[in-house]
Amino acid sequence: MVRWTWSTRVMCAAIAVTGLACVPAPAAADLSAPPGLDFARALGTPALPGIYGPETAVVVLGYGLTPEGTMREELVRRLRAGLAQAVFAPWSPIIVTGGNPRAGLSEADVMADWLVAAGVDESRVLRESEADSTVANARNTATMLAERDLSSVVLVTSEDHIARARGAFADAGVLVVGDLTPDRAQWDGVPLHIGDFGPAASAG
Template structure:
């Protein structure tokens, strides 16, 4: 489409000003090669925004193993950033962090909750499930927690190579899935992000 060609030219112009070079179109029927930097910039400029949900929908962020020192691995930070973006677009939704497997006395859920609070999320929105040691346990324990808080459904947040297994486990546990989000589909994946700098606020008490 014409607008796509002009959009690509605009993206390439920005990159050229920054010292990057766009690949030249290929001859024949082959698609032009798009450098990763261009794809990342396109995602920042025209992201797929997460959906909005109400107070009876939980944003469920699945854990990922901590380091032996109890710190967050890069992939877990990516999941948390995706979950934080979803929380911004669903300001009434509670956020469930699920994961046990403690390291240095800290569970995945507790480490995840600490990260979210440091990023500006209200601690009152966070529900912790710190016992699960597998995806199946994530789902079963979260289902119990959701029932206790009378939550109707969930948005699953995990890695793209884990979402199919997570979806199956949560469906088997009886959880209704309202949506899914993975880090590769999240807007602004590498920009500084705090919920008190961007996104809607919490409802009045």
């Protein structure tokens, strides 16, 4: 099992946006991240995701599936942005929220499967598969946060949806500490796969 150091995680995230593969060499685990370090500023790329700790969840909002239960391109774009954010916040759980089932699959189910296939440890991905609206996304996520003693979220959704989403989450009493959209990330077309990744990847 590859042990990901903090510097390797950040460098792989930066390399990934160029479209190159990132295969780290085995190394000792290093979970000490410099507090408050702004890698976006350091790398000169304002659209890079923020760095957050385990008390903050990355929340990716769903988007309507096709009648066959497959993802539309906009949902794939949200997931790519969410995956990039997950790389920069390796200790944050990822909540995928969305119900509206099609062909027996909810948005959350399809989103979770995509993230796991992209290399995120399955235990890191939390499914909220009942919401049928942005308001329900927020309320149901608030319940999940309270159950797990999580204090804040980073929202990932489309650019034209982020303001409404932030409002809904604020109304639900959720502290939103950041957000990311595919339009600002600029790397939604990059084939980003990170292999084994997440807290479980540093064990054993």
